[in-house]
Amino acid sequence: MAKEAGANNVSVKPPPEPSPLRKAKFFKLLLDFHGCLLLWNLGRLKIALYFLMRLIHSSTSVLPIAFARFLDVQDMHTNYMLMTGKDENLVTGGAGFIGSHLVDKLMENDENEVIVVDNYFTGSKDNLKQWIGHPRFELMRRDVTQPLLVEVDQIYHLACPASPIFYKYNPVKTLKTNVIGTLNMLGLAKRVGARILLTSTSEVYGDPLVHPQEESYWGNVNPIGVRSCYDEGKRVAETLMFDYHRQHGVEIRIARIFNTYGPRMNIDDGRVVSNFIAQAIRDEPLTVQLPGTQTRSFCYVSDMVDGLIRLMEGDDTGPINIGNPVENTPDDPRQRKPVITKAEESLGWEPKVKLREGIPLMEADFRQRLGIPGKN
Numbered sequence: 001m002a003k004e005a006g007a008n009n010v011s012v013k014p015p016p017e018p019s020p021l022r023k024a025k026f027f028k029l030l031l032d033f034h035g036c037l038l039l040w041n042l043g044r045l046k047i048a049l050y051f052l053m054r055l056i057h058s059s060t061s062v063l064p065i066a067f068a069r070f071l072d073v074q075d076m077h078t079n080y081m082l083m084t085g086k087d088e089n090l091v092t093g094g095a096g097f098i099g100s101h102l103v104d105k106l107m108e109n110d111e112n113e114v115i116v117v118d119n120y121f122t123g124s125k126d127n128l129k130q131w132i133g134h135p136r137f138e139l140m141r142r143d144v145t146q147p148l149l150v151e152v153d154q155i156y157h158l159a160c161p162a163s164p165i166f167y168k169y170n171p172v173k174t175l176k177t178n179v180i181g182t183l184n185m186l187g188l189a190k191r192v193g194a195r196i197l198l199t200s201t202s203e204v205y206g207d208p209l210v211h212p213q214e215e216s217y218w219g220n221v222n223p224i225g226v227r228s229c230y231d232e233g234k235r236v237a238e239t240l241m242f243d244y245h246r247q248h249g250v251e252i253r254i255a256r257i258f259n260t261y262g263p264r265m266n267i268d269d270g271r272v273v274s275n276f277i278a279q280a281i282r283d284e285p286l287t288v289q290l291p292g293t294q295t296r297s298f299c300y301v302s303d304m305v306d307g308l309i310r311l312m313e314g315d316d317t318g319p320i321n322i323g324n325p326v327e328n329t330p331d332d333p334r335q336r337k338p339v340i341t342k343a344e345e346s347l348g349w350e351p352k353v354k355l356r357e358g359i360p361l362m363e364a365d366f367r368q369r370l371g372i373p374g375k376n
Helices: 025-041 045-056 062-071 074-084 097-107 164-169 171-192 228-248 272-281 301-313 341-347 355-370
Strands: 087-092 112-118 137-141 154-157 195-201 252-257 320-322
Touching: 087 097, 087 171, 097 112, 097 301, 154 171, 154 301, 164 171, 164 228, 171 195, 171 228, 195 228, 195 301, 228 252, 252 301, 272 355, 301 320, 301 341, 320 341
Parallel strands: 087 112, 087 154, 112 137, 154 195, 195 252, 252 320
Antiparallel strands: none
């Protein structure tokens, strides 16, 4: 049973069990054969042909995937893949900055199947181009505010615009993603017995009166400000996670991620590292917001992904701060900086990539995308 923060005298139901038939190979073959006969008799030729392909080719063959796309029966292919015995991972927002790096890491393990769901509001197919067509990978253009019917073992729920430019552009949509999207993913986790990880944010601490911030700090958040769709949306998402955990026994993990940087960030997303690098490459003046004494701690994306995977595979429900505690400007108690003692003790995690090592990697990526060569 996972360790829950602040769970004294609170009863938690055991996690729901998935159907024992999900990974039964005999059931898989039986389903193929009888499904083919039944659906053919019903005149469902497209679906019957897909099952027939499953009888001819192994589950790791790329042909059934292409065939499923051709017949427009991708959901059925996704559900079928769960009966091959591999761990099925769903990554919402997997075409985005952090999500695509998480997909890369998950795909390094041959025992992982990965399904990505993204509506491309801030993400891009280009971030996943190396995996498109891979037999262990499936990409769906979907919005998490709509129900999703798949069978998975683990859910990494990252879907939500994280840049102020994007979430302020459509605050109602941002709030729906945080609330309805999280409800849908929790409902899916409950139905199939999956473990779910939510990427929450340091924004739940708001404009903190405590510096640096531990997970026990409740925050200082304006509920009606222009950023509230994101701040309060994530706070509600955390509430939903723990309510589903306590009431329905859903296995949950919550990461409060702090400022993250690296390749594949949106070039003009309004955040400080991407702004500085893009402006420097274009030989533009660097923009510093007043009063100029803000503090920020920056975590390189590979360290962030490592922390998320460790949290998913560990025994602590969280919330756990995942970020770099090293600040890069003069101290200001109004700014955010994580205390990562819990991550160090529970996950054996700490950031490894220093800012001076990560910035050149991000610069090279930006130059390639902008088509601006480096200076000699």
